[in-house]
Amino acid sequence: MKFNTKTIHGGQEHDPAYGAVMPPIYQTSTYAQNTPGGHKGYEYSRTHNPTRHALEKAFASIENGTHGLAFGSGLAAIDAVMKLLKPGDEVISTNDLYGGTYRLFTKIFEDFGIKFHFIGMENSKNITQYINANTKLVWVETPTNPMLNIIDIKGIAQITKAHKLLLAVDNTFATPYLQRPLDLGADIVMHSATKYMGGHSDVVMGALVVKDNAIAERLYFIQNASGAVCGPQDSFLVLRGIKTLHVRMQRHCENGKAVAQFLASHPKVEQVYWPGFESHPNHHIAKQQMDDFGGMLSFTSKGNDYDAAIKIVEKLKIFTLAESLGGVESLSGHPASMTHASIPKEEREKTGVVDSLIRLSVGIEDIDDLLADLKQAIG
Numbered sequence: 579m580k581f582n583t584k585t586i587h588g589g590q591e592h593d594p595a596y597g598a599v600m601p602p603i604y605q606t607s608t609y610a611q612n613t614p615g616g617h618k619g620y621e622y623s624r625t626h627n628p629t630r631h632a633l634e635k636a637f638a639s640i641e642n643g644t645h646g647l648a649f650g651s652g653l654a655a656i657d658a659v660m661k662l663l664k665p666g667d668e669v670i671s672t673n674d675l676y677g678g679t680y681r682l683f684t685k686i687f688e689d690f691g692i693k694f695h696f697i698g699m700e701n702s703k704n705i706t707q708y709i710n711a712n713t714k715l716v717w718v719e720t721p722t723n724p725m726l727n728i729i730d731i732k733g734i735a736q737i738t739k740a741h742k743l744l745l746a747v748d749n750t751f752a753t754p755y756l757q758r759p760l761d762l763g764a765d766i767v768m769h770s771a772t773k774y775m776g777g778h779s780d781v782v783m784g785a786l787v788v789k790d791n792a793i794a795e796r797l798y799f800i801q802n803a804s805g806a807v808c809g810p811q812d813s814f815l816v817l818r819g820i821k822t823l824h825v826r827m828q829r830h831c832e833n834g835k836a837v838a839q840f841l842a843s844h845p846k847v848e849q850v851y852w853p854g855f856e857s858h859p860n861h862h863i864a865k866q867q868m869d870d871f872g873g874m875l876s877f878t879s880k881g882n883d884y885d886a887a888i889k890i891v892e893k894l895k896i897f898t899l900a901e902s903l904g905g906v907e908s909l910s911g912h913p914a915s916m917t918h919a920s921i922p923k924e925e926r927e928k929t930g931v932v933d934s935l936i937r938l939s940v941g942i943e944d945i946d947d948l949l950a951d952l953k954q955a956i957g
């Protein structure tokens with residue numbers, strides 16, 4: 579089945595009770611048993627819920643995995659991955675990544691004895707010097723949030739396989755429409771399903787997909803034992819979102835490209851970060867591992883001036899100033915004071931998250947309106 583069919587049918591069956599084409603919202607915490615253990619496959623909704631199960635099968639299908647798991651947020655999904663580890667274990671992570679992920683790693687899991695190395699992975703070989711007997715996991719975001727760096731998943735996977743390390747890829751920015759990390763050698767793919775998967779800015783959710791039975795079993799155990807699951811209503815909404823992922827992504831990519839080109843030719847814009855430019859340092863890798871370049875980009879205005887950046891985001895009208903990304907509506911963000919404020923200034927500035935940086939999540943509105951909005955705001 580091809581991707582554009584999988585988003586609609588992958589892993590999905592009509593509901594066995596009445597043939598409902600969309601799975602009903604099974605708004606129940608528990609299920610009747612005729613004798614202890616005598617149930618129809620569902621006992622308690624933290625463990626299993628039919629609506630969540632339908633969504634988890636869809637996640638697995640579109641990421642070319644065998645098992646999907648849905649969580650109450652993207653961070654809850656990452657939290658579950660980190661619980662595969664033990665005190666003394668070490669993780670090598672991209673140094674440019676969502677601020678909340680950095681906070682979870684440094685403010686929660688470091689206290690539980692896990693050591694993190696945050697490094698630039700634009701050259702995949704960089705990771706080898708950080709590998710030692712305690713290294714267990716490599717954490718990759720690509721494209722990275724918010725600098726749109728591109729990491730070579732296949733290149734990293736060759737190294738992690740040789741050293742028997744787990745490779746987890748946060749595929750939130752790309753989505754499986756553009757990039758399928760499991761096919762490139764990753765062991766775990768993670769999503770903030772809050773973003774493109776849901777696609778309508780009305781749900782907070784996380785997802786994991788794997789293709790190995792032993793990892794899946796352990797993650798299902800953690801999901802049930804720790805309990806950070808999502809509810810049936812949210813599962814229904816994200817399943818509905820996935821059904822249009824391919825058409826939304828197609829437009830996100832078209833509009834993203836037009837906005838990137840507009841900004842690159844604007845005299846008041848200093849630098850545009852978008853993997854579709856031939857001048858992007860890892861454009862050749864983006865071209866290999868992604869089917870298009872997505873709807874996320876960041877830019878700085880000339881003079882690298884904090885006040886100028888704030889003025890622009892305040893003036894934008896169609897681009898709403900807000901945290902998050904990946905919805906049908908365009909959003910702007912100021913990473914240094916919003917999504918990445920939990921990363922110390924000296925750390926974030928090393929990766930380019932300067933005070934003048936603006937991040938755009940380009941939506942699927944009419945491109946003429948989006949460009950006119952940017953024109954009036956940048957001046």
Ligand code: P1T
Nearest residue numbers: 651652653676723750770772901902917
């Ligand atoms: O917000 P939540 O669903 O918990 O997902 C966290 C997360 C994980 N990974 C990436 C790449 C993300 O972008 C996020 C959430 N990011 C934002 C809220 C943001 O505006 O960047």
